[in-house]
Amino acid sequence: MTSKRTGFYAAVVAGIVALVAVPQTMDMFTVMQLTGFVAMAVFALSQGFVWGFAGIMSFGQAAFLGLGAYSYAVAAINFGESTPAMAVGILVPVIFAGLLGYFMFYGRISDAYVGVITMTTSIILFNLINSTSGDAYRVGEAALGGFNGIPSVPTLNIPGDPEAVLDPNQLWYVTMGCLILCYIALHAVLRSRFGAVTVAIRENETRVTLLGYDARFYKLVAFMFSAAVAGLAGCLYTNWGAYISPTIFALAISAQAIIFVLVGGLGTLIGPILGAFVLQWLMSSVGQQSVLDANLVMGAVLIVFVLLVPKGVVPLIRDTLWPMLQHRFGARSSLEKEAHE
């Protein structure tokens, strides 16, 4: 338990060091690239929470990312001010997750069905947004733009002052700050009574229900919580590019989140973040040369990890390699002791 807490503090300190150090030491281009990575790391965190801790097979997490991104874009264009737009961008996915989750969890459907329904929902949202070209599809002043997406979305400004738009370095501070806050907040949720019950449901839903907890309710709230984090990631992602298109709803984006979590480590919070950084770096280097297709690489990574490392890298190191090393040295020292005796 203590080692877990040490890990948490170490991660927070490392995050704060990165928060301060990156703009000081790196050029503008790298800072901007890393800001995009961080936004997707927040997204990976939402997937890591809902799948790894609540045990909900959300295979369409991109639906919430996209809803957050689009709601933010539409609200920011209409309000001309980014702060309330952020709130809208988080609230809309939460409400949507509440509705969808109600039907899924109160129907008590199996895990496979949850996976398929979430996935189908994201596919259909993708098709829906894709078809919204033309003047008929406007929300206030914002044209949804169909396949072309929404160009020149107003980016974050200092609250209350729409003229004071943040520069890339400030955007880095906000994005990275959000990642650290989300990490701390999810950690706090998991340490709370609510988190304990949620994890217990993942382990044995029947037993928890027999103890008098309404598993459906806990699952629903956890699902909505993950949608809030994914929505925030959507806001940050839109701010990073100042542009949003329907591809954010694509299955490949949901698959990315799954892969980040699977590679980094299921049932940890730091794993998804590390997975997101390493794999995005990998994918951006693949993207720069044209021989390998990004889908090809992602698919191969997914298959290899499901077959060979189904728990991910962080738990592999924590549960297998680390004890093995300890055991090795521990065993040797005890043998030595016996020899001495």
Add this chain to the structure above:
Amino acid sequence: MELTGLLAYNILVGIGTLVLITIGLGVIFGMMKIINLAHGEFMMIGAYTVVLATGAGVNIWISMFLLAPLVSGLLGLITERLLMRHLYGRMIDTMLATWGLSLLIIGAITVIFGNQTRGISSPVGNMSIGRFDVGLHGMVIVLTAIGALAAVACVLKFTKLGLIVRATMQNSAMASALGVAPKRVYMGTFATGTALAGLAGGVLAPISGVAPTMGAAYIAKAFITVLGGGPAIVTGTGLASTLFSPINEIVSFKATPIIGEVAMLVAAIIIVRLLPQGITGRFFRRSL
């Protein structure tokens, strides 16, 4: 009146299309309780087979009904041997693995054949319903769907193979004790499911663009139909298709095809709330 006729024809073709794109998924789900997320990509392989084979001069009927299922089925067989058989009993991992496979196939086909959409024309012409011209290819789809559904039903009900398959489906441990090799049955089932996907892709190729990402256009509807249908392969697929197609076509007719798809999804979500196991999880439980 003509409009009603047109709508009725569209609903009929819609039912046929749903049956056709779902039956392969349903065979694998009903038998093995696995959702094959690469289903759309096996369809896409079937469609590419048809485009390439007809391009090479093969008769289009042969490529649609023979080559497309053959190629997809062989690929499914290879997939089962290399990938799926390591993952039986780990339902979520099988879904993830097939998802990875789906991305892998999309990527591979994009690298090999490029990103552009290819077309192929239907071997049959048009017919008219009053003022409206409709493609006769819809009838090809409906007949193929009926054929596929009937074939699966007959094999399951009347052959010894079908008996073994049904026994394994009900109680694989008992079947295994009686000398059946469930692994063989699973292998055959997976190959059959992917072959049916290939057939669907091949038959639908003339009315849809053939591109690496074409699977995504059908997969949402196929998932919805399987969810609504529940565990019985033939009855479930048939009933759910008959239920969802009118919803889809009527809403599409009043609004847009995309809204029609949304209406189908909403209907499916409500059905799943009322009948968590799908229609055949509650009704017609003893059917195939």
